[in-house]
Amino acid sequence: MTIKQSRPPFDASTIPGGLCPIATHLTTMLPGDWRAERPIVDRDSCVKCATCWMYCPVQCITEHAAWFEADLRVCKGCGICATECPHRAIVMLEETK
Amino acid sequence: MITAKTIVCDGNEAAAWGAVLSRPDMVAVYPITPQSSLAEYLSQFIADGILDAELLDVEGEHSVLSVLHGAALAGARTYTATCGQGLAFMFEPYFRTPPLRLPIVTSLVTRDGITPQCVWGGQQDAMTVKDVGWVHMYCETVQEVLDTLIMAYRIAEHRQVMLPVNVNHDGNYLSYGVCRMELPGQAEVDAFLGPKDINWHVALDPDRPMAVDPLTGGAGGPGPALFVSYRKGLCDGMQHALRVIEEVHDEWALRFGRRWAPLVEEYKLDDADFAIVTIGSMTGAAKDAVDQARARGERVGLIKVKTFRPFPIEAMVRAVSKVEALGVVDRAVSFGWNSGPLHQEVLGALYYGRRPIPAISFIGGLAGADLTVGHFRRVIEQTAAARWTGPGQAPIWLNEND
Numbered sequence A: 001m002t003i004k005q006s007r008p009p010f011d012a013s014t015i016p017g018g019l020c021p022i023a024t025h026l027t028t029m030l031p032g033d034w035r036a037e038r039p040i041v042d043r044d045s046c047v048k049c050a051t052c053w054m055y056c057p058v059q060c061i062t063e064h065a066a067w068f069e070a071d072l073r074v075c076k077g078c079g080i081c082a083t084e085c086p087h088r089a090i091v092m093l094e095e096t097k
Numbered sequence B: 001m002i003t004a005k006t007i008v009c010d011g012n013e014a015a016a017w018g019a020v021l022s023r024p025d026m027v028a029v030y031p032i033t034p035q036s037s038l039a040e041y042l043s044q045f046i047a048d049g050i051l052d053a054e055l056l057d058v059e060g061e062h063s064v065l066s067v068l069h070g071a072a073l074a075g076a077r078t079y080t081a082t083c084g085q086g087l088a089f090m091f092e093p094y095f096r097t098p099p100l101r102l103p104i105v106t107s108l109v110t111r112d113g114i115t116p117q118c119v120w121g122g123q124q125d126a127m128t129v130k131d132v133g134w135v136h137m138y139c140e141t142v143q144e145v146l147d148t149l150i151m152a153y154r155i156a157e158h159r160q161v162m163l164p165v166n167v168n169h170d171g172n173y174l175s176y177g178v179c180r181m182e183l184p185g186q187a188e189v190d191a192f193l194g195p196k197d198i199n200w201h202v203a204l205d206p207d208r209p210m211a212v213d214p215l216t217g218g219a220g221g222p223g224p225a226l227f228v229s230y231r232k233g234l235c236d237g238m239q240h241a242l243r244v245i246e247e248v249h250d251e252w253a254l255r256f257g258r259r260w261a262p263l264v265e266e267y268k269l270d271d272a273d274f275a276i277v278t279i280g281s282m283t284g285a286a287k288d289a290v291d292q293a294r295a296r297g298e299r300v301g302l303i304k305v306k307t308f309r310p311f312p313i314e315a316m317v318r319a320v321s322k323v324e325a326l327g328v329v330d331r332a333v334s335f336g337w338n339s340g341p342l343h344q345e346v347l348g349a350l351y352y353g354r355r356p357i358p359a360i361s362f363i364g365g366l367a368g369a370d371l372t373v374g375h376f377r378r379v380i381e382q383t384a385a386a387r388w389t390g391p392g393q394a395p396i397w398l399n400e401n402d
Ligand code: SF4
Pocket: A041, A045, A046, A047, A048, A049, A050, A051, A052, A053, A067, A068, A084, A085, A086, A087, A088, A089, A090
């Protein structure tokens, strides 16, 4: 996935290396790249109450026709949604690869 | 516009005048004894329009330095002052200031460490934070406090340094000691300091979008090498500072006619057989004691450390190579070595200079105790004897029987 910066990156070439930790280019890594567990929504149990949507700290819950689920590129696997879901519709599954 | 004149003031007022003449854009201070009157002088100068700076009344020293981080990142020249428990509370942003390469100047009105409960001078606070990358310069007189404070901005903002600087003056003895002081004119100080350029290398600036202090390090990828490059860069900045401190003191002497030893002062050392080593305001009484011993025919000299960080190894090696024994007087305790912190530095310099001569650790002046000519007479006697007996293992506590 490519990300566009809203302003052109600042040219840091005049600043000596090793002076001060700064970064001028966006990393393309997303929280999903280091997730250890993924939330799986049971579509039959989900009632679209949006509790998970409210609690998700990275705001990655997306709405679908009859259920809500996480955008797995962004989901960091914290499991807050699974704990908060009043219908126990979310289970956390270990990432295997 | 401030014109050059002679005034009478104490060390806290001298530091405040030094700040005024350096024209900081932002000042944040939280009062703490024995720095409090410095904070009051600054507030008064700002209220009276003598200093045109933002004054931030924040809730504690952690916030003091944190807001100054933001100000420096936005390009402001900044100033604060603290000591003792205030410095302890400031430590978290204090620790981050050098690797962020922010040229913030801060007076430490040195105070002994709690506990036991005490509000008096001592250098335990400054010595405790000596190794996180701030430049530390210790002043001997009220005039030197003012002069060093202004010089500190030139040193901190030098492109090859870009480091925060502590200008340290002894609580009680310098903070409240009143004497004559030459106040330089604003125009001359402006010409000396030149234009400021605080955030050319790291900035909070929408026109130069950058992430400040992103996650760096770890065990893989570019992390380890990148982390090392910043650590080495900070060490390089400290080593450059040694040269810059000397250059700036030279230029100060040329422009203002007052020459201060920038790193290490040698007093009556060239023909000395042995010497005492001092730091800060105790040096005045120590020099008097040296003069008296000289009058009695004893070949004693004195080595005073002004710049403690970065430690001036070469200058110290040059100085200690002239004598056969040393008595090192500390106003702080190194609990880890059962001696004084300056004593440990001197032992390090002796190793570098391949001179395993006797060096005794004396500790005195803790928690406001006075270090008198009489105390230094004892230091001189015992150091003279150490040439034949060698140093004892334990420190000698100068105020133990006062
Ligand atoms: S909290 Fe549970 S029930 Fe509610 S929308 Fe999310 S997954 Fe569905």
